[in-house]
Amino acid sequence: MLAYFCFMGRIKTTNSQVTRREIIIEKAAILFKEKGFKAASMREIADVVGVEAASLYNHIKSKNELLNIICFDVANRYTQKMEEVESSKLSSLAKIENLLRFHIDGMINHFEEVYVSDREWKHLDNPYLSNMQNQRRTYRKRFAAIIEEGVKKKEIKKIDVATAVLIMLHAIGGIESWHRSTQKITGAALEENMISFLIDGLKKI
Amino acid sequence: MLAYFCFMGRIKTTNSQVTRREIIIEKAAILFKEKGFKAASMREIADVVGVEAASLYNHIKSKNELLNIICFDVANRYTQKMEEVESSKLSSLAKIENLLRFHIDGMINHFEEVYVSDREWKHLDNPYLSNMQNQRRTYRKRFAAIIEEGVKKKEIKKIDVATAVLIMLHAIGGIESWHRSTQKITGAALEENMISFLIDGLKKI
DNA sequence: AAAATAGGCTAACATTTGTTAGTACAAAAA
């Protein structure tokens, strides 16, 4: 009876639709977030998953593949969102608000992945590394272009566009400290507060 | 003659007042910034310094000591600045502006250290780790208190204080991408742009 | 000039790391 209990042939899939692979990726993201990519070892990931390190390789190709998956999952979502927003008929200010809300949502609801994607992408190996660098650069340019357009159309007050992009995208990273804080306001409230702070800084009075 | 040239008994101190120890710390900071603390090896640091890895230990106790020095150098400067600002007679808004300018200056002129201190402190070992956690928590609280005071005195518009702190401190981290950008505006211009964006978000109209 | 010190070097170490090979068994397919 006890022996039967201790036999653990495979990872528990229980009932859900989540594959073993996805569980591993999810746990890896949590660990990468907590300790950083380099400091998190395959043995630690395996521990959390409840398996030996070697067993992970039945589901993934390498440690770096885990990082690839996490990073490009996030990056592709952002690129897709950018396309959606660009081709919309919204005003520049509304476009920016839309993107900001998307970022804030991501930081709140997919914290680990987004955080890892943002802080650990430097550890990607080529060709993924240069790919990611391009994707990030391009994203910032497109974001800047939207602001620029708003300034030209006089929807947005005259500011240095590069500085605005830099502030907005990094400010959102601050949600990390909201996660860590013990006395959290709700996610929705945080979103409104951030939007009001960041968007009001753009509006013409 | 050639032999004489190749003998390198010690690190070149050249003429300046910088000790070998300080050179090592400086180079370490650069590498920690570029690759992250865990990914930067003692052998790499030694390479950059122009020496064998083992030789580093004539000047420092351990790799972690390097991180300690870098992190607490920065943290202590911030604590000191906070004390100076708190005990000044400035308005709340002016206090905040003062602190922000200090942060921005730090990010521009002591980039490597500040960046490392901010992103890699998690790799400190105890008791330094908990020490740093306290110092950071305390700093944010004092920063928040200043804003809170400004709100009470109606110098600052009614905003969520925690959100404001989070945005401001993280926005400054964005200066990293200014460093990486090829077409930089001047540091002074960046400072003014950031201040105007962040401080105008606080002002009552 | 002699002695002491500082600080370089080589060699080696114990760990930790990512990863592979080979084996065994449970579930699914035949």
Added chain:
DNA sequence: TTTTTGTACTAACAAATGTTAGCCTATTTT
């Protein structure tokens, strides 16, 4: 039922890492 497949395990490896020991020489002090 038999076969095949998926997935876990143990054992092991090579490489990389932080660090120490011991030696040797240039510089400094006496």
